[in-house]
Amino acid sequence: MQAIFETAFDIVYLTTVIVLGIRMIKASAGRRQFFLFGIMAVTLGAGDSFHLIPRALALCTTGLASYTVALGIGKLITSITMTAFYVLLYYVWRARYHVTGAHMATAAVWILSIARVVLCLMPQNAWTSAAAPLSWGIYRNIPFALLGLLIVVLFFRSAKESHDAPFRLLWLTVVISFACYIPVVLFSDAVPAVGILMIPKTCAYVWTVAIGYHAMKKEIGQ
Numbered sequence: 001m002q003a004i005f006e007t008a009f010d011i012v013y014l015t016t017v018i019v020l021g022i023r024m025i026k027a028s029a030g031r032r033q034f035f036l037f038g039i040m041a042v043t044l045g046a047g048d049s050f051h052l053i054p055r056a057l058a059l060c061t062t063g064l065a066s067y068t069v070a071l072g073i074g075k076l077i078t079s080i081t082m083t084a085f086y087v088l089l090y091y092v093w094r095a096r097y098h099v100t101g102a103h104m105a106t107a108a109v110w111i112l113s114i115a116r117v118v119l120c121l122m123p124q125n126a127w128t129s130a131a132a133p134l135s136w137g138i139y140r141n142i143p144f145a146l147l148g149l150l151i152v153v154l155f156f157r158s159a160k161e162s163h164d165a166p167f168r169l170l171w172l173t174v175v176i177s178f179a180c181y182i183p184v185v186l187f188s189d190a191v192p193a194v195g196i197l198m199i200p201k202t203c204a205y206v207w208t209v210a211i212g213y214h215a216m217k218k219e220i221g222q
Helices: 002-027 032-060 064-096 103-121 134-161 170-187 192-220
Strands: none
Touching: 002 032, 002 192, 032 064, 032 192, 064 103, 064 134, 103 134, 134 170, 170 192
16 A cells, blocks of 8 residues: 555656646746756656656565665755755745845855765665665754744745745745754664655645746746
């Protein structure tokens, strides 16, 4: 039952974000914010597929233990593409709210992103091991969480100040995604049931993409 439900859920998720992303890229009509949003959505779906497709194959065949290497490599790729997702979301913020300057915010985004990627690439993560250390799972997610917090603050303030109704809840989607993701990082090895939080986390990302897509349809009419 888990294999069927999880595989179906992942197929719907990946298809939705990639299709919406492609449609946004095609229909962006020169609006940089929506073009970037489309690239962001495709990056999200393409990156997650490196982990979710091997996981679906594992669940439907010989089990997760038989796919340890593929799942580990997939998690590494997903970790990097998720970092790119938030970098792109930062530039969506700049484009939507016509931000110029903000050099400190830009520097913070890039420093945190580079730190996250470097930490992800360190061999101590033991991505392809069945017993990857929790400590490195925490280390690599510290700059990632700080990056997410920065994005939350930027979108919350800007949407509120400009009375931006279509984007007024985008900050909340990021909060939900991290609120579900962090317990999985910390406790999923000891309490596997915590892994169920990946479902609302994934739904939060779909909500993020949907916000951009519906804003584009409203503002451009595509």
